[in-house]
Amino acid sequence: MIMNTIIDALNWRYATKKFDPNKKVSKDDMDTLIESLRLSPSSFGLQPRKFIHVTTSEIREQLQANSRGQPQITEASDLLVIATKTNLQASDVEEYGESIMQTRKTNEPISEGDIAKALEYKAMMINTISSRTQEQLKGRNQKQAYIAMGVLLTVCASMGIDACPMEGFDPVKYDEILGLNDLWLTATVVIPVGYRAEDDKYANAPKVRYAKEKLIITK
């Protein structure tokens, strides 16, 4: 389905209550969704989140049992989980700096001014991380997961793919089932993606949003 405009797409989307278990998202489209997650922005560019594509039926059933039994977990075509880092630290800034150098390597000489600026920026990032507790950093990292979710939901809508963002799950159990503790990650949001069932009665219900007058302030 091609949307005429991005606004049509955002109006079309909704938190899908009932997926058609027989309609599968193509491999190419899943690659696009996953690439949109990878490209999603994050604070300082540190990308303190990873994306789990759960394809094994048994695992999806275990997760469903820890998601208030919500049917979308097993009925949607695919299941995505966004997990955030639980041990962000100075070495992540170092690694990111390496990544910048690898990606943007150049044969041209870099000016002393630019080197000084980069080092100053790096020190600022390390200072920002070091001055916060892991609990504060967890909150900060989770926000980056929500940016990625906003990107994903918009991309899904633009492609006519349905999704249902979910917070109603047990993150401790998810972390166990998905082996995230060993990776210093914790499950933050869960997003089944696929295609709405024809008889999902919420599919055609008018979208509920407050009026522009209530939500937008002009200064």
Next chain:
Amino acid sequence: MIMNTIIDALNWRYATKKFDPNKKVSKDDMDTLIESLRLSPSSFGLQPRKFIHVTTSEIREQLQANSRGQPQITEASDLLVIATKTNLQASDVEEYGESIMQTRKTNEPISEGDIAKALEYKAMMINTISSRTQEQLKGRNQKQAYIAMGVLLTVCASMGIDACPMEGFDPVKYDEILGLNDLWLTATVVIPVGYRAEDDKYANAPKVRYAKEKLIITK
């Protein structure tokens, strides 16, 4: 600019360091951006955030002075601020319930089962809010601001409009300057939007993202 694919658009976008102060986003395009914010999803649909479109130059200058002087605050075509509620409470659930009834009003009789389900859902929402401190709710509401930011950045990219998400500002000062305290709101993210300056050296720098192998886990 029309992007061939949403992935092209996401690759094209970057946190714009230098905007062209002479290129303005059209009124129609600003309406689209603001509508995309209004349509952005939120937990339970409660929409605990508002969007401030700052158009007054003097206010933008005051904000810039409280944003580490970052030039984008005054040089970008338009300035958007996402603010989140600081007093989410049971009455917000009541108001949202009213909004659902107004939007989806029907002349058909509603079954007793559906009424019971709606009341159960409402009780669950109120319980979720009541069982958390305002500090916990603030974190929760801020996440909804980040979803909206993810939506906005994707919509901007799809329309060839540049943006620069910013967290480096003084929210206390922002709240004062924008009069947000009286509205029980606090500034959460700031997003100048417009068009990149031709000489922004970051515009053509390759995007830095970790490889798929590092960010994507398949289970």
